[in-house]
Amino acid sequence: MKLLRILAGLLVPPLGIFLTVGVGPTLFINILLTLLGWLPGSIHAVWVIVKHEERMDREGVY
Incomplete structure (x- = not known):
């Protein structure tokens, strides 16, 4: 499941965030970053996914 979320975070950053933390401020920040450019949104998404996995x-x- 982690690999799926990372791939989603790279290809469609808000989807990766949604699958990881759901709807919240992090998702809206990622949508804004993705609107500013795909790369900032992807970097943020992968960072959030990896940090969430480490915390869990x-x-x-798990």
């Missing part, structure tokens, strides 16, 4: 592993949620 550290907290032992």
Whole structure:
């Protein structure tokens, strides 16, 4: 599932964010960054996805 979210974050950044954290401020920030350019949106999406995975592993949620 992590690989799918990272690929979605690279190809369609808001979709990757939505699949990871749902609707919230992070999604709206990513939409704004994606409107400014695909690259900033993709970088933000991959960063959020990786950090979310690290936090979940550290907290032992999975």
